Amino acid sequence: xxxxxxxxxxxxxxxxxxxxxxxxxxxxxxxxxxxxxxxxxxxxxxxxxxxxxxxxxxxxxxxxxxxxxxxxxxxxxxxxxxxxxxxxxxxxxxxxxxxxxxxxxxxxxxxxxxxxxxxxxxxxxxxxxxxxxxxxxxxxxxxxxxxxxxxxxxxxxxxxxxxxxxxxxxxxxxxxxxxxxxxxxxxxxxxxxxxxxxxxxxxxxxxxxxxxxxxxxxxxxx
Amino acid sequence: xxxxxxxxxxxxxxxxxxxxxxxxxxxxxxxxxxxxxxxxxxxxxxxxxxxxxxxxxxxxxxxxxxxxxxxxxxxxxxxxxxxxxxxxxxxxxxxxxxxxxxxxxxxxxxxxxxxxxxxxxxxxxxxxxxxxxxxxxxxxxxxxxxxxxxxxxxxxxxxxxxxxxxxxxxxxxxxxxxxxxxxxxxxxxxxxxxxxxxxxxxxxxxxxxxxxxxxxxxxxxx
Numbered sequence: 549x550x551x552x553x554x555x556x557x558x559x560x561x562x563x564x565x566x567x568x569x570x571x572x573x574x575x576x577x578x579x580x581x582x583x584x585x586x587x588x589x590x591x592x593x594x595x596x597x598x599x600x601x602x603x604x605x606x607x608x609x610x611x612x613x614x615x616x617x618x619x620x621x622x623x624x625x626x627x628x629x630x631x632x633x634x635x636x637x638x639x640x641x642x643x644x645x646x647x648x649x650x651x652x653x654x655x656x657x658x659x660x661x662x663x664x665x666x667x668x669x670x671x672x673x674x675x676x677x678x679x680x681x682x683x684x685x686x687x688x689x690x691x692x693x694x695x696x697x698x699x700x701x702x703x704x705x706x707x708x709x710x711x712x713x714x715x716x717x718x719x720x721x722x723x724x725x726x727x728x729x730x731x732x733x734x735x736x737x738x739x740x741x742x743x744x745x746x747x748x749x750x751x752x753x754x755x756x757x758x759x760x761x762x763x764x765x766x767x768x769x770x
Numbered sequence: 771x772x773x774x775x776x777x778x779x780x781x782x783x784x785x786x787x788x789x790x791x792x793x794x795x796x797x798x799x800x801x802x803x804x805x806x807x808x809x810x811x812x813x814x815x816x817x818x819x820x821x822x823x824x825x826x827x828x829x830x831x832x833x834x835x836x837x838x839x840x841x842x843x844x845x846x847x848x849x850x851x852x853x854x855x856x857x858x859x860x861x862x863x864x865x866x867x868x869x870x871x872x873x874x875x876x877x878x879x880x881x882x883x884x885x886x887x888x889x890x891x892x893x894x895x896x897x898x899x900x901x902x903x904x905x906x907x908x909x910x911x912x913x914x915x916x917x918x919x920x921x922x923x924x925x926x927x928x929x930x931x932x933x934x935x936x937x938x939x940x941x942x943x944x945x946x947x948x949x950x951x952x953x954x955x956x957x958x959x960x961x962x963x964x965x966x967x968x969x970x971x972x973x974x975x976x977x978x979x980x981x982x983x984x985x986x987x988x989x990x991x992x
Contacts, residue, residue, distance in 0.1 A: 594859065636817070639816055647847060
């Protein structure tokens with residue numbers, strides 16, 4: 549699936565999954581219609597992430613869901629992921645692209661128009677834009693207070709690659725992010741801490757859809 | 771240079787370099803005759819290590835010194851390093867070998883004969899054996915009290931790939947490690963915290979040489 553078709557994007561973190569395994573959360577998110585999964589799992593060792601990645605690859609491939617690896621191009625290659633997601637402190641987009649080749653998906657975290665334009669020029673396929681509303685689960689969030697849907701609109705205006713809004717996004721506030729021009733939204737805790745991760749995924753997708761066509765769906769919060 | 775010819779091996783850690791940069795330490799170690807440098811720099815971000823790696827590649831290539839990257843196969847490829855060093859919690863040796871190809875150097879940290887035999891079977895070119903004497907600078911050291919030169923001898927007996935002893939090694943205690951069958955020794959603080967890193971490197975090399983031929987050199991400590 550092309551990133552432009554992603555509505556919902558789960559970033560995994562077993563330590564924030566209310567005692568459940570990431571495999572269990574991903575399985576439920578797939579049931580709820582997740583479009584992309586990013587293997588992140590900050591502060592865990594490489595071997596553990598590699599082995600988890602092999603499991604997630606099996607699950608996501610069977611479901612036609614894209615699997616992206618945070619930061620590690622080598623792990624992405626080793627588990628045959630669809631691509632990699634790099635932040636401003638990871639390998640440069642151009643290097644990730646060189647290592648992975650033209651067919652892989654390369655995404656980049658950006659919080660400003662300047663970073664977004666640079667990432668697009670360097671060969672990124674999509675942008676993770678945020679922190680939208682501020683968040684506590686992403687330790688390296690650039691702006692704690694959130695850049696808001698307004699920044700999504702500014703970046704969408706400046707680049708032609710799809711945007712995934714991230715940071716503090718929930719089913720209740722995803723609509724304005726999509727309305728501002730994001731293809732979809734990425735979340736950790738909205739799905740990983742949900743009592744019913746499958747339902748949380750479906751609700752998030754519905755919120756994105758209604759944000760894209762506010763006249764035909766549920767009313768958005770703005 | 772083949773790992774069997776390594777006498778001294780510097781593992782970098784700028785945070786343990788007494789306020790000096792890793793580039794400065796490596797430059798001095800090269801002056802002192804270092805044989806191999808491992809870019810490690812635990813707890814720093816990928817971009818920083820990548821950029822440092824580009825600098826170290828330039829310095830080491832000009833001096834004919836091997837450059838190895840800890841854990842990250844992708845960074846090793848991106849900076850054109852000679853190889854990678856993986857621990858028991860990193861990517862498996864066989865995967866690193868697959869990703870890097872047959873010509874790259876792949877090393878593996880081992881503390882037992884079983885791990886050593888497995889690493890050799892999986893395609894490792896050399897082993898980092900330790901912790902020899904215990905150390906405080908390697909947070910993930912497997913055995914705090916040290917396995918001693920005796921374990922080096924046991925592993926040297928079990929495998930045919932070269933061994934580098936690591937963990938608590940200094941010029942004063944390197945001799946017995948070489949005498950036990952190690953090709954060389956790896957250090958962090960013995961070089962990075964030395965007032966004169968160049969001289970520290972040369973002293974370490976002399977200690978290894980005297981351990982290899984105890985009858986012809988300085989007396990060892992045992």
